[in-house]
Amino acid sequence: MSERLTALRETIRQILPQVDGVIGLKTGPAGIVAPYLFKPGHPEMLDSLALWPKEPVPDTLKIIQKAYPNARLAIVCRGCEERGVVEMFKHAQVSLENLTLIGLQCVQEEALFCRCAKPYTVHARVTVGSPIAGVPDPLTEAFAAKSQAEKLAFWKEQFQHCIKCYGCRNICPQCFCNVCALEDEKWVETGRLPLPNPSLYHIIRAMHMTAKCVACRECEETCPAGIPLAIHFRLVARDVKEMFHYETGAVIEQKPPQLLTLEEGDYERSGLP
Amino acid sequence: MYEPKIIGFLCNWCSYRGADTAGMARMKYPPNVKIIRVPCSGRISPELVLRCFREGADGVMVLGCHIGDCHYANGNHRTAKRMAILRQLLEYNGIEAQRLCVDWVSAAEGEKFATLIASFTEQVRQLAPFVEIMQ
Numbered sequence: 001m002s003e004r005l006t007a008l009r010e011t012i013r014q015i016l017p018q019v020d021g022v023i024g025l026k027t028g029p030a031g032i033v034a035p036y037l038f039k040p041g042h043p044e045m046l047d048s049l050a051l052w053p054k055e056p057v058p059d060t061l062k063i064i065q066k067a068y069p070n071a072r073l074a075i076v077c078r079g080c081e082e083r084g085v086v087e088m089f090k091h092a093q094v095s096l097e098n099l100t101l102i103g104l105q106c107v108q109e110e111a112l113f114c115r116c117a118k119p120y121t122v123h124a125r126v127t128v129g130s131p132i133a134g135v136p137d138p139l140t141e142a143f144a145a146k147s148q149a150e151k152l153a154f155w156k157e158q159f160q161h162c163i164k165c166y167g168c169r170n171i172c173p174q175c176f177c178n179v180c181a182l183e184d185e186k187w188v189e190t191g192r193l194p195l196p197n198p199s200l201y202h203i204i205r206a207m208h209m210t211a212k213c214v215a216c217r218e219c220e221e222t223c224p225a226g227i228p229l230a231i232h233f234r235l236v237a238r239d240v241k242e243m244f245h246y247e248t249g250a251v252i253e254q255k256p257p258q259l260l261t262l263e264e265g266d267y268e269r270s271g272l273p
Numbered sequence: 274m275y276e277p278k279i280i281g282f283l284c285n286w287c288s289y290r291g292a293d294t295a296g297m298a299r300m301k302y303p304p305n306v307k308i309i310r311v312p313c314s315g316r317i318s319p320e321l322v323l324r325c326f327r328e329g330a331d332g333v334m335v336l337g338c339h340i341g342d343c344h345y346a347n348g349n350h351r352t353a354k355r356m357a358i359l360r361q362l363l364e365y366n367g368i369e370a371q372r373l374c375v376d377w378v379s380a381a382e383g384e385k386f387a388t389l390i391a392s393f394t395e396q397v398r399q400l401a402p403f404v405e406i407m408q
């Protein structure tokens with residue numbers, strides 16, 4: 001871990017003079033890790049550079065680019081965060097111009113923690129650490145193997161604990177609509193907890209994350225009720241890959257499939273009559 | 274045996290006219306489907322389908338023009354994509370995908386409309402009333 005940290009520090013040190021700032025993680029005075037903009041004049045700040053726990057840095061990039069559209073930036077991103085930046089670019093949330101991606105490769109224990117299928121970057125030209133293979137997601141596999149009644153019971157139990165704090169939506173770097181369906185009285189009643197089944201709140205959110213979720217697991221990490229939310233998103237991502245041949249973050253030029261027309265073979269794979 | 278309550282969203286340009294054709298030919302089909310006419314099947318958001326279930330519908334039908342015949346060129350392409358995903362999501366929540374029927378009925382297909390309504394009603398009847406799932 002510390003070897004990677006040293007390597008990352010060195011990489012940032014080299015890039016710093018060529019940019020206006022580098023987005024990474026920093027340990028604050030109270031020991032809390034948070035996103036931070038390292039600036040060329042202050043290389044000493046790199047002493048408190050941090051790697052873990054990961055944070056939704058694509059959002060930080062978006063905020064800074066909004067305020068300083070012409071800034072030359074670099075961002076330290078893991079596989080999931082790189083996918084996040086790519087998908088946000090496709091939805092016009094961030095710009096890839098004037099942006100250097102510093103790909104941070106995850107280590108085995110991090111990948112296991114995230115149950116991550118792709119703990120590596122694919123676009124970044126500057127990388128730190130060596131890429132490792134993806135690991136299985138036992139939670140999602142166990143869920144997928146359940147019977148219909150068990151699935152029903154599983155979510156009934158889980159969603160019972162949801163306090164509708166909107167944390168999962170707020171933390172998600174891919175959730176950025178100005179008007180949110182989850183605040184629309186027609187679908188999610190104000191002042192009431194989502195009924196556990198069917199939980200419109202969660203099904204609608206999963207629906208809206210179709211071909212957008214980059215499997216960063218920030219929603220799960222943030223949920224105060226510890227609900228394994230990524231299960232929904234990962235199963236849908238699998239369907240999107242099978243039906244529409246789309247994987248988030250993989251190909252920068254490929255348009256997301258949820259809008260526009262059916263492409264060759266899409267319909268045949270959709271399972272509709 | 275119970276009488277399932279079914280909401281049917283029919284697009285104005287094909288399926289609703291298909292229903293008219295069935296009516297004009299006096300075809301018989303079960304009265305379980307409450308029809309709601311919409312401009313295009315592409316209007317039907319997953320939220321609407323889910324709310325129908327929440328309000329106690331046992332099944333939902335989304336019928337539109339055949340692919341290629343949509344009055345708005347590709348409105349039903351969206352229907353096809355989002356309903357395919359919604360069906361999966363229903364399954365992932367323990368709700369049978371058989372409760373959601375997505376199909377294409379043209380203005381001339383009165384008979385297809387009548388058989389579809391009959392077969393879907395029977396299909397839904399085999400499942401437990403949705404309110405029992407909601408408990």
Ligand code: SF4
Pocket residue numbers: 161162163164165166167168169219222223224225226227229
């Ligand atoms: S973060 Fe957890 S508790 Fe909060 S709304 Fe999302 S699922 Fe519910």
Ligand code: SF4
Pocket residue numbers: 168171172173174175209212213214215216217218219220230233
């Ligand atoms: S894993 Fe959760 S937070 Fe991350 S992109 Fe998917 S839905 Fe959003």
Ligand code: FES
Pocket residue numbers: 284285286287288312313314315336337338342343344345348349
């Ligand atoms: S008008 Fe019939 S599906 Fe679009």
